[in-house]
């Protein structure tokens with residue numbers, strides 16, 4: 001028997017909990033405001049040009065700032081930055097969030113986390129509305145990275161971190177090139 005739409009939504013939600021994702025804080029700025037928000041719905045789009053997408057709920061404060069702003073930064077968190085993720089997903093009021101962590105300002109006027117795993121600095125090139133969200137497409141113009149590779153992962157509503165798969169001596173050896 002086919003699932004009702006409510007059953008499908010419940011199953012989809014449970015399935016997505018089993019979908020591990022790297023935790024990021026996306027930062028942006030418009031003419032008067034700077035803001036940051038935790039997001040996992042972020043993925044690479046293409047190498048040519050280097051670009052990524054971020055899916056942002058229309059009800060969030062970051063959404064409107066990204067709509068008006070011209071740049072954003074994807075800060076991928078490290079495994080010891082779960083507290084920062086909580087702060088940027090509602091535990092701390094918007095204006096007080098940047099008090100936690102080492103934040104600097106890029107030449108674009110966007111805050112970035114100096115000790116993040118990765119910073120991807122993007123120029124916003126498109127905003128595609130879909131249902132409750134907008135898909136923002138960013139073209140990367142600069143990237144910072146730090147070692148070791150130990151990103152914070154969110155899975156089954158829990159923060160975790162990746163280990164090497166069986167037979168691998170390190171996560172790097174198991175990485176897929178794309």
Ligand SMILES: Cc1cc2nc3c(=O)[nH]c(=O)nc-3n(C[C@H](O)[C@H](O)[C@H](O)COP(=O)(O)O)c2cc1C
Pocket residue numbers: 023035036037038039040041042055056057058059060061062085088089090094154
């Ligand atoms: C681990 C985690 C991942 C999240 N990923 C997203 C996401 O990809 N897109 C989104 O719109 N909200 C996401 N959220 C929810 C926002 O972080 C949360 O709604 C935030 O408090 C709203 O932002 P604002 O206070 O800036 O309005 C996520 C929350 C958590 C805890």
